[in-house]
Amino acid sequence: MTAPLYPLREPPHRVLVTTSSTAAGINSPAPATSSPAWGRPVAVLALGSFAMGTDSFVLAGILPQIAHGLCISTGAAGQTITAFALAYGLTAPFLAALTSRLPRKPLLVVALALFVLANLASAAAPDLPLLLTARVVAGLGAALYTPNASAAAAALAGPAARGRALSMILGGLTVGTVFGVPVGTAIGQHLSWEAGLVFVAAVGALALLGVVVVLPGLPIPPAIPLARRFAVLANRRVVAMVAFMLLASGGSIMVYTYTATVLGQIAHIHGTGLAAALLAWGVGGIFGSFGSGWLTDRLGAARTLTVAIALLIVTLAALTVCTSMVPVIVVMVLNGAAGWALATPNNHRLTALAPTLPSVVISFNSSGIYLGQALGAALGGILVDHGITARALCLAGVAVALAAAAVHGLIPRPAPES
Incomplete structure (x- = not known):
């Protein structure tokens, strides 16, 4: 949920791509001049x-x-x-x-x-x-x-x-x-x-x-056969990275989907205040989207993802104790930044694993994000219908985000270049 995509016929030194850059042939030949x-x-x-x-x-x-x-x-x-x-x-x-x-x-x-x-x-x-x-x-x-x-x-x-x-x-x-x-x-x-x-x-x-x-x-653009697209899933690290994205997205959206309920119950925020909180989340998303590319270039994808998933966990937990407008706005900005900072570094490490098929692995990352949103919203809806409190819903989101952090921790890091 990020910044420029560089020419992709060669493994890029710096890959800043967005979830929207899916398998539609972005790595296809482009005109020689702009x-x-x-x-x-x-x-x-x-x-x-x-x-x-x-x-x-x-x-x-x-x-x-x-x-x-x-x-x-x-x-x-x-x-x-x-x-x-x-x-x-x-x-x-x-x-x-x-x-x-x-x-x-x-x-x-x-x-x-x-x-x-x-x-x-x-x-x-x-x-x-x-x-x-x-x-x-x-x-x-x-x-x-x-x-x-x-x-x-x-x-x-x-x-x-x-x-x-x-x-x-x-x-x-x-x-x-x-x-x-x-x-x-x-x-x-x-x-x-x-x-x-x-x-x-x-x-x-x-x-x-x-x-x-x-x-x-x-x-x-040149067509990539369906069998070749799915062949990348034979790499377990690719599957683990997509699973990480699914869980992280699910934990975030489980709570975001029911923002009106969460902020209404905990902080008694409705109407214009709710619109302001959603605006704050979106502003945080801008910083997360573009800032994560900058961090990835300087810290590496794995460390950037560690920072982002940790911030997501902390902010989801913090929502349980925010009872007034000012702390809610601060936490919503940080939560939006954390949620939107995940896609770029994950795309970065995925394209490093499949440098000849960047748009394909990015498409799976995008699907992981949307499937996570679907599962998070679905699970959140089930919990809300069974009478879960807003604070408990936030903690459920924390649990899913912790599962994402565990998957992230189990993914082997690339060997340093000699």
Whole structure:
């Protein structure tokens, strides 16, 4: 949840990649020179990633409104986040393989159209089963769009500006979390939860229009067969690193999904205060996203991950004793930084294990993140429905994060260079 991706035909000295840089062929050949006009189309693609970033997290702030509107429990409402994340995590690697020979621009148009329609259907859903179905479709649209937007940005910019182009796509995701989520939450709380989803659909529709009008035709990247993609899982260290990401993401999102419940019970924070807390989490995410790349270059991936997972554990535990606005804001900033600081160093060590297939191992890391979000939201919902207190939910998140730390500690460190 990070910074520039360098040319990937050779093992990179410095790899700063994002969870959105999945298996859509970012390591494919790019034009020899950067197009001077790449900024506008990449900005349009970043607007789409803004919508994706908003949609991934906005429901966490309006779960009580969804529960009240559909006459269901808060835990049941939380499964809407599970549905989106599960659809993304399970399908992203397969969609990348199945669509690898299709033209990029029409594929992006279809992905955004699917995403927009799914969010409108979510807003119109009269009951939980239809809402869950719509969230699955939205997750499919996001899984189809995000990696292809990253690949398109890299192809448009060329090697000379590839890092800047990819950082713009990441910036869309991050800004969606920092600003889109609080805005969507405020709309959902002051108007209706349906209006919050219409806001996401409207941003997606604007991006769709921009892609149709501004984006030029793009070359089709070389296809990587599905069997070759999954062959990397024969490496146990790859599996362990993805499992670490799944558990760390699960522990973080288990609590974040029910932020409204946690802060409402422990600190009596609602409404505008809740939107401010979510904004603080997103601001922390910016520092974590970009700062983790800087730390990885200086401390190494393993040490950076040790710092990040330790901070995640401490902040999840700290939420149990934050009973007023100021400490809540401080802890939410640090918690967001910790959660978003995990992906870059984990991508760094994964690409070191498979330097000839960087986009493939990054795609599995991305799937691990979304599957972790799905499992964390699902488990959190079950616990909430069984009457767990907000403090106990935070401690459950701590337990899952501790399991991630244990997996991290068991992964062998690379031998130092002689």
